[in-house]
Amino acid sequence: MIKVAVVGTGGxxxxxxxxxxxxxxxxxxxxxxxxxxxxxAALKEKFKLDCDIVGEASAVADRDDIDLVSICTPPYTHAELSIEFLRSGKHVLVEKPMASSLSECDQMIAAAEQANKILSVVGQNRFRDPIMKLKQLLDAGAVGKVLHAQVESHWWRGHVYYDLWWRGTWEKEGGGCTLNHAVHHIDMLQWMMGMPDTVQAVMSNTAHDNAEVEDLSIAILSYANGALAQITSSVVHHGEEQQVIFQAEKARVSAPWKVYASLSKENGFPERNAVLEAEIEALYGQLPEVPYSGHTGQIDNVLTAVENATLNVLVDGHQGRNxxxxxxxxxxxxSTGQKVQLPLQPDNPFYTRExxxxxxxxxxxxxxSVTGFAKNDITLGSDYTEIS
Incomplete structure (x- = not known):
């Protein structure tokens, strides 16, 4: 029986x-x-748990009967807590984003390696059928080389959203919608396409004058093979329509799932390739479904690794760092208006949180700054999709 601690009781x-x-x-x-x-105490009652309640992370780290810790605290605490728990001999599952800076990520990875413990970063959308199947389909080469990717991470949050004490500052939240909302879609993109060579971007705060951080950003990514990608990160989009689209040599595929394939006429204009679409649809339908979805799927993955005494998890520290x-x-x-070359080096000013x-x-x-809301139900737009 794996003994678990949950640190942080936000939504x-x-x-x-x-x-x-x-x-x-x-x-x-x-x-x-x-x-x-x-x-x-309210969560203990809600979930009918037979568990202890403690106020300090050190009380968790000091216990010998805890195998795995879920960290659900604000982003600026992720590195310190992860390192403390790893060094005390515990496996760690830390919520997104992994940390507030690449420097902190590197310290977390080093602590996990030194302790020989699992460090997994929440990327629960990888454990959803549309995403897992899309990844496998792209890897199989069924649609050919990806030429263009389009990520629409569209969310909507009211003005008071940033009144919560840790939100809306670079110090505590670490960023705005790009870091804390689009992180899911950006994780999907880098998982499926790998890391780009260069990045160009703009960002703004258009509707939340109670926050230091952005509520809208648009980025363009360039890859070594000539492919391009664009990412829109937002908390100002009504309806919260979200999608990840890959335009490839043979067809367009996306999550939510859709396929469209074209053939060239003699003059270069398109006509629909229904035969190829049917083949891709058949392949998609034959791919196995995930046994558990979302957070449940990722926690199953981590529990399996603990049970098998392996560090092999789908979303490890290196993936979280990417x-x-x-x-x-x-x-x-x-911030600079300049094209950025990857990978970023430790001497880059943005390598540290400071x-x-x-x-x-x-x-x-x-x-x-409020400590909490009377009601903190998480609601989603009517057009919100299962990829997030």
């Missing part, structure tokens, strides 16, 4: 607790930790 912690509840024969939540014990490096490059490009805080634009100063 996302419930996804972890629900996921762990799917595997009562494999794991048991023995501890919930939060600086506000009453919030931990995603953050791409996001950091977007911030660097948007460097980002000093060099990223502060669109507005944070005006309000």
């Amino acid at each position: 996302i912690s419930q996804a972890h607790l629900e996921a762990y509840s799917f595997f009562p024969e494999r794991c048991k939540v023995v501890c919930i930790c939060d600086i506000y014990p009453e919030k931990a 995603t953050l490096e791409l996001i950091t490059a977007i911030y660097l490009a948007a 460097g980002i805080m000093a060099n990223a634009p502060h669109f507005y100063e944070k005006k309000s």
